[in-house]
Amino acid sequence: MVLSKEEKLILASDPMTPEDTLISLAEDDDEEVRIEVMWNDNVPDRALIKIKDEPYLHEKLEFMSRDGEEFSEELIRGMADSNNEFVRRLIAYSERCPPDVLRVLSDDESEHVRIAVAANPVTPPDILEKLSKDKRELVLRKVARNENTPLEALLNLAEHDFHLIRRCVASNRRLPEKVLEKLSEDDKGDVRYCVAGNPNTPVECLVKLSDDKFYEIRINVVKNPNCPVEILDKLENDEVDTVRKRAKEKKDCR
Structure with missing residues (x-):
């Protein structure tokens, strides 16, 4: 009919x-x-x-994600080769995306898809190692933040010329103390800011950063879960009112 x-x-x-x-x-x-x-x-x-190639399909997938629906493996595999790069990006962000699909998407021509792979917390270390050599800065920044990134790749990115990449490395919780010590002396304030907030940062570095010329960095020292009471005592007398208030609040919460 x-x-x-x-x-x-x-x-x-x-x-x-x-x-x-x-x-x-x-x-x-x-x-x-x-x-x-x-x-x-x-x-x-x-x-x-x-x-899967419809130009507006990504809107449906975004709606499903916001609604709390998880993509099935059948859907992920079926969508991975969509002509719509926004669909591929959403698939690459999914924490249910299988390693073999992530591996294919890590070679995607779209920077946005590779960014999604680099940001995915389930992306295997070997894929992140490869992406740590990507030519696009935003991909490298996501690799630098990902806690699955191999240590060797993080060490290389910690030496990168672009400070925004070093900043992302400085926020990674897998970073060894020696690297954090070096980055705590970085000439860029935003890198030192991330070191000040990293829970792995040694107390000796926090002591040094508590005297940083930028008050935002001193505030991040206060926020660090490992900030000792001696630093809080000192920062209660900081020249900046906001720093003093944050230090007092932190002490009162202990």
Whole structure:
């Protein structure tokens, strides 16, 4: 039986429509019908995979994520080669993305997809090692923050010429004390700021940073969970009112 467009639209939007029918309608020549299928509350993954190249599909996936839905492995694998880079990016961000799919996406031509792989907390170390040599600065910054990044890669990034990358390294909780000590003397304030907030930063560095010329860094020293009471006592008499208040609040909470 041949259905009219109106009948197709009704079926495509009806949450009671059988899955097989929605999968069939997902291949319809009419874009409006396919879009209705996409936004059906009960659309099956197989139907979404049929329309993986639709220009607006990423909006549906974003909605699913905000609604607390987790992508199935079937959906992830089916969407990984979508022509829509925003779809691939969302797949690369998913913590359920299998390592072999992340490995493929780590070679994606889109910087945004590689950024997502680099930021994903389940990305394997060997993939992060490769991405630590990426030419794009934003990719390197995500690698520097990822706690799965191998130590050798972090050490190399800690020597990077661009201070925003060193700043990201300085915030990584896997960074050894010796590297934090070196970065605590960085000539860029934002790097020292991240060292001041890193819970692995040695007390000796916190003592030194508590005298930093930038009051924001002194505040971050106060916020550090390992900040000793002696530093708090000193910063209670800081020349900047905000620093004094934060130091007093921290002491009162102990």
